[in-house]
Amino acid sequence: MGNLFQNLVPNEALEKNFTESKPSYNAQEALDEANRCLYCYDAPCITACPTGIDIPTFIKKIASGNVKGSATTIMEENPIGASCARVCPTEELCEGACVLNDSTKPIMIGDLQRFATDWAIKNEQVLFKAGRKNGKRIAIVGSGPAGLSAARELARLGYEVTVFEAKGEAGGLDTHGIVPFRLPKDISLWEVEQVESLGVEFRTNTVVGKDIFAADLVSAYDSVILTAGMSKVPMLGIEGEDLKGIYDAIDLVEETKNENYSTEFIGKRVAVIGAGNTAVDGATTSVRLGADNVKILYRRTEAEMSAYDFEYEFAKQDGVEFRWLVTPKRLIGDDNGNLKQMECVHMELKEAESDGRMRPVEIEGSEFLMDIDIVVKAIGQTRHSQLIDEFALEHSGGVVKVDNETYLTSHPKVYAAGDVVFEKGVGEAMAVSAAQQGKEAAYSIHQQLTATEMESV
Structure with missing residues (x-):
C-alpha cells in the first residue's frame, strides 16, 4: 500500500473542519x-x-x-x-x-x-498531590485510560510509578484514536499532565519486547500492570487490498489528531467497512477531509451495529450513508493500481452466533459493483498477542485472563486492565470502564503489597 499519508496538509485549508464541533x-x-x-x-x-x-x-x-x-x-x-x-x-x-x-x-x-x-x-489547575513515598516501584505498560488511571491512584498511594508507552505521546486511545472534533488532543494531554505532576515517569517511544523486555520489568518492579489496549485494524482478507486508496481507520484518525490532513479524500467516493465507533470516526473524518460521498457498509443490520446511538446520529447529520446487509467481496483497480470499484454481496441473517448476535450469510448470486475511490477499514482491531506472550500470560485469542475482582493475571506479579482484558460480547469497551478497571487494579496491587509487607514484619 505504500505511504498512505504522503499528500498531507498541516494546519491549512482543512484544519477548520477538525475543530471541536460542540x-x-x-x-x-x-x-x-x-x-x-x-x-x-x-x-x-x-x-x-x-x-x-x-x-x-x-x-x-x-x-x-x-x-x-x-x-x-x-x-x-x-x-x-x-x-x-x-x-x-x-x-x-x-x-x-x-x-x-x-x-x-x-x-x-x-x-x-x-x-x-x-x-x-x-486555569491550569493541579488537582491532586502525590502520597508519601513507600519505597515500592510499579511499572505500567500502556498509557491509555486504564494505564493513566492506575498510575494516578498508585502515585497518590505513595508508589514510584513508571509508564511505558510505545507511541511518542501518552494518553492512548484518547490522545490518538478519537477524532479531534469530538476530543481534541490537548484535553487528553492535560489529563496526562495531571498524572505526571504526581511524579509519575512516562517513557514514551518505548516498545516492550524491543526497547525493554518483559522479564526485566517483572524483576525490576514490585508489580506490573498491562494496559496496552488494542492494536491495528486487520486486513479485510479479500482480493485487491494492495491497491492504492486503502486506509486503516485508526491510522486515519491519528493523522488528523496530529493535524495532518490528507488531500486524497477531496471529491472522492469513500466506503467505510464496519459499523462500530471507529467506523463512524473514519466516516466523519472522511467527510471533513472533503470526500464527495461517504458510505458505511455493514454486513448486519442497524439493530446489530455496535456504534453508540449518538455516534450514529452524528454520522447521519454529517451526511454519511448507511448500507445494511452488505459486505465487500473484491476490490478492483485501474491500470495504475488505483482503486476504482468494489464488488459487494448482499447478506442475510441466520441463527445467532456465540456472542448472541445473528450470523450474516451471503446471498448467492447477489453480487453487485459499487464505484469507489477509497476504502477505510474499520472492522475491529487486532490484539497485542506478541506483547502478552512476552509476559507469558494466559489468554484466549489475545484476551488476557484475569481474576474478575483483582485483575491479577496468571503471573503473580502482573495485573491487566482495559481493552487487553475486554472480551467481545461481554459488556461494553468504554474508556470510562477502562479507567475504573485501572483504579481497581491499582487498589488490588496496594492491598497485595501492603499485606505482603505486614507479613514480613
Missing part, C-alpha cells in the same frame, strides 16, 4: 443547568457511572460557584473525566438514569462535567 457551556448556561438538578439522595446517576462520580455533589459545586471543587470531585473518581465528558455515552449511563427523564429532560451531566474540567484546564 461548544462548551458558558458560566450562565452551566449555572442554569446546575440549578435544574434535584441533588437526589442515593442518586441513580452515581450508580450508572462506571467510575462512581458523585454527580450531585459536583453539580452543586457548580451552582455555588466552586468550579475547582467541582472539577476535583469529578477527577477524584475518574482521572480521564475531561475526556469522558466528551466521549462517554452519557445518554445510556448517568443521563439515562436521571430521575428527570420521567417528567422533562435529564440534567445534561456530560456538558456540566465538561464545563468544570474545561475551567480547570483553562
Whole structure:
C-alpha cells in the first residue's frame, strides 16, 4: 500500500473542519443547568457511572460557584473525566438514569462535567498531590485510560510509578484514536499532565519486547500492570487490498489528531467497512477531509451495529450513508493500481452466533459493483498477542485472563486492565470502564503489597 499519508496538509485549508464541533457551556448556561438538578439522595446517576462520580455533589459545586471543587470531585473518581465528558455515552449511563427523564429532560451531566474540567484546564489547575513515598516501584505498560488511571491512584498511594508507552505521546486511545472534533488532543494531554505532576515517569517511544523486555520489568518492579489496549485494524482478507486508496481507520484518525490532513479524500467516493465507533470516526473524518460521498457498509443490520446511538446520529447529520446487509467481496483497480470499484454481496441473517448476535450469510448470486475511490477499514482491531506472550500470560485469542475482582493475571506479579482484558460480547469497551478497571487494579496491587509487607514484619 505504500505511504498512505504522503499528500498531507498541516494546519491549512482543512484544519477548520477538525475543530471541536460542540461548544462548551458558558458560566450562565452551566449555572442554569446546575440549578435544574434535584441533588437526589442515593442518586441513580452515581450508580450508572462506571467510575462512581458523585454527580450531585459536583453539580452543586457548580451552582455555588466552586468550579475547582467541582472539577476535583469529578477527577477524584475518574482521572480521564475531561475526556469522558466528551466521549462517554452519557445518554445510556448517568443521563439515562436521571430521575428527570420521567417528567422533562435529564440534567445534561456530560456538558456540566465538561464545563468544570474545561475551567480547570483553562486555569491550569493541579488537582491532586502525590502520597508519601513507600519505597515500592510499579511499572505500567500502556498509557491509555486504564494505564493513566492506575498510575494516578498508585502515585497518590505513595508508589514510584513508571509508564511505558510505545507511541511518542501518552494518553492512548484518547490522545490518538478519537477524532479531534469530538476530543481534541490537548484535553487528553492535560489529563496526562495531571498524572505526571504526581511524579509519575512516562517513557514514551518505548516498545516492550524491543526497547525493554518483559522479564526485566517483572524483576525490576514490585508489580506490573498491562494496559496496552488494542492494536491495528486487520486486513479485510479479500482480493485487491494492495491497491492504492486503502486506509486503516485508526491510522486515519491519528493523522488528523496530529493535524495532518490528507488531500486524497477531496471529491472522492469513500466506503467505510464496519459499523462500530471507529467506523463512524473514519466516516466523519472522511467527510471533513472533503470526500464527495461517504458510505458505511455493514454486513448486519442497524439493530446489530455496535456504534453508540449518538455516534450514529452524528454520522447521519454529517451526511454519511448507511448500507445494511452488505459486505465487500473484491476490490478492483485501474491500470495504475488505483482503486476504482468494489464488488459487494448482499447478506442475510441466520441463527445467532456465540456472542448472541445473528450470523450474516451471503446471498448467492447477489453480487453487485459499487464505484469507489477509497476504502477505510474499520472492522475491529487486532490484539497485542506478541506483547502478552512476552509476559507469558494466559489468554484466549489475545484476551488476557484475569481474576474478575483483582485483575491479577496468571503471573503473580502482573495485573491487566482495559481493552487487553475486554472480551467481545461481554459488556461494553468504554474508556470510562477502562479507567475504573485501572483504579481497581491499582487498589488490588496496594492491598497485595501492603499485606505482603505486614507479613514480613
